[in-house]
Amino acid sequence: MSMPNLRVRLFGIACLVMAIALPFCVSTYYTQFLAKALIMGMLAMSLNLVVGHGGLVSLCHAAFFGLAGYVLALLSPRYDAASLLTTLPIAILCSGTAALLIGALVLRTRGVYFIMVTLAFGEMLFFFFHDTKFAGGSDGISVNIRPEIAIAGRQLLDLDKPMTFYFVVLGFLVGVIALLTMVVRSPFGRALAAARDNERRARSLGFPIFRLRLTAFTLSGALAGVAGYLAAAQFGFVAPQMLGWHQSATILVMVLIGGLRSVTGPLVGALVLIGMEEVLKAHLDNWKLVEGLIIIGIVILLPNGVRQIWSMVFGASPQRAAEIKPAAAEARHA
């Protein structure tokens, strides 16, 4: 294993250890806050499969997130807990199917048109839940009782305990990181990135671009479903805003802050954005304005995202190790 690779792994393990230790060191409020931030990080990472790796700027990602939340809300009995083991797969299936159907239409467009058509489909879903009464309309709908993880009537984990919920989220997060890392490094992931770099050449080599992108779009939507389900379970409430364009844009900002070229960059972006909001909210009245200025500053000064700070501090950046290698080789040949 090469040096930067080893360093990345050690850094990852250190982060995980910290994430495990944190809830034991902070108050319940912050445990819940962290769980919320990790869920948003999961959502941003799922979007980045399409944006960063696929090169397609989608503005309807929140729709898949919100849809899964609504699925949980609608499947939850009024006075009883829904079973996570059955409702989560259904929620993922719904989000994935919605992504498949929307993707099949929007992926026929390119560039600015793609952005606009995804926006239109996202808004369609928003108004569907906003203007129909079956799921509470504009008021939203609540999940009265958190879903439970139970087998044969025996409860395995109590999601009402903030600490337990946090660790369940952390478990899903690690799973999503592992899955995305595997996909990005696989032949599929390389082909997806190749199509981003030069669609024409990728097609002339024989890659079926449409199928490639539709698969990525569907997987991305399904993973957004995991995040949406967990978010609805945590807040106990879903409203149309959860799938609106404003939410989609926020996720995109997380991706931009964290950097497009790595799996975990958007997670860092989400933590930075949500952490920053928390701090600013507590101290400033016009915090939105300051937040906007800081985001502009980050994007201008660190075009590769917050994770670029790593390379400024330690030399080689973890996510760019692969791209730096060729440069190093070039120096040898020179």
Added chain:
Amino acid sequence: MHDIALRAAGLQKRFGGLLAVSDVSIDIRVGEIHAVIGPNGAGKSTLINLLAGELLPTSGEVLLNGADITSLSPDRRARAGLGRAYQKTTLFAQFSVHENVRLAAQARSTAPLRMFGGTRCDRPYLQLVTDAIDRVGLSARSQIVADKLSHGEQRQLEIAMVLATNPQVILLDEPLAGMGPSEARGIIGLIASLKADRALLVVEHDMDAVFELADRLTVMQDGRVVATGSPQDVRVDPGVRAAYLGADGGIA
């Protein structure tokens, strides 16, 4: 005597009021290099794009091993055994030479879209990749990002990517343009070596190379075929002399 691998019949392509390709029929046979020459704007690249599927003809048809592929997409044609290199370098600019060629080989491997496992476990085609890089003479540069290569090296990489897909029919659009003399020599030798079990169509402006390589020669002008036949016959064709070289012309 040779099998016709790729056949175009009555191809026509209209861009608005311009007939870029007009009633072009051409056969490309296994074991032969078919060179296409003609002045700038004659429609050579358009012809290649019609054969490769990047443009759809206004009329006419394209047959690959006898099967009609006229309306097949470029990726389907590639998977059916057609490989092409571009006149205007078209690479994965942010990826290394090795990754460019590896992606080409991956596209034609048994599981090109596998979603698990890295790209290093595919031993059989990785050998194909190193061979292709070796044959175009880029072994020493294989870790360099394509964007950072010299123009001539990018042309070599174009050809390595075609090789790595191991196509049965190869379409090359001005493969030598922008290469230094010694690289060009290497590539000419390489192109000659490819025809043994393949069919090649080569568009080229370098007449020495054309007459060295071509088994069959087609001359185009204003979208039409002016002459076609063996290089010797075409060389003395009065129509070609008048049209392509000017009245006083002398090829080679």
